[in-house]
Amino acid sequence: MALRKIRVNDDPILRKKSRPVESFDERLWQLLDDMRETLDKAGGIGLAAVQVGVLRRVIVINFGEGYMELVNPEILETKGEQCFEEACLSLPHKAGVTKRPMSVKVRAQNRNGNWVLYEGSELKARCFCHEIDHLDGKLYIDSLAPGEQVHYTEDY
Ligand code: ZN
Numbered sequence: 001m002a003l004r005k006i007r008v009n010d011d012p013i014l015r016k017k018s019r020p021v022e023s024f025d026e027r028l029w030q031l032l033d034d035m036r037e038t039l040d041k042a043g044g045i046g047l048a049a050v051q052v053g054v055l056r057r058v059i060v061i062n063f064g065e066g067y068m069e070l071v072n073p074e075i076l077e078t079k080g081e082q083c084f085e086e087a088c089l090s091l092p093h094k095a096g097v098t099k100r101p102m103s104v105k106v107r108a109q110n111r112n113g114n115w116v117l118y119e120g121s122e123l124k125a126r127c128f129c130h131e132i133d134h135l136d137g138k139l140y141i142d143s144l145a146p147g148e149q150v151h152y153t154e155d156y
Pocket of ligand 1: 090134
């Protein structure tokens with residue numbers, strides 16, 4: 001495993017669209033292992049491959065209950081809405097209140113290519129949406145709740 005460098009701020013790669021994964025091979029497993037380590041070291045709960053400079057539809061999430069590896073994730077269903085503060089490892093020392101669904105159903109492939117269903121509400125729903133947005137070149141600052149602004153913080 002190896003730490004990968006997290007791309008930040010106005011790095012243009014963060015605005016690019018990631019491509020689907022087609023080969024569930026050792027190269028993908030290496031990426032996933034490196035992303036786990038990088039996420040761990042950074043102290044975040046979610047990381048998309050684009051954030052380490054790889055334009056593939058791959059996400060690693062850890063809510064403190066173990067790692068989830070989501071390859072080619074798709075949101076199947078959303079319910080309700082919530083407004084809550086969000087931050088991103090690629091936008092250090094910033095936070096802002098976004099508007100997101102209250103709960104989501106997501107399906108994604110695992111590292112072997114098998115489809116897995118995920119459901120989450122509140123923090124988990126925000127995180128799934130945030131990370132899947134990264135795969136389309138979107139950042140949370142594009143989903144701010146009405147009247148909200150990004151602000152400086154030392155928390156992240
Ligand atoms: Zn992010």
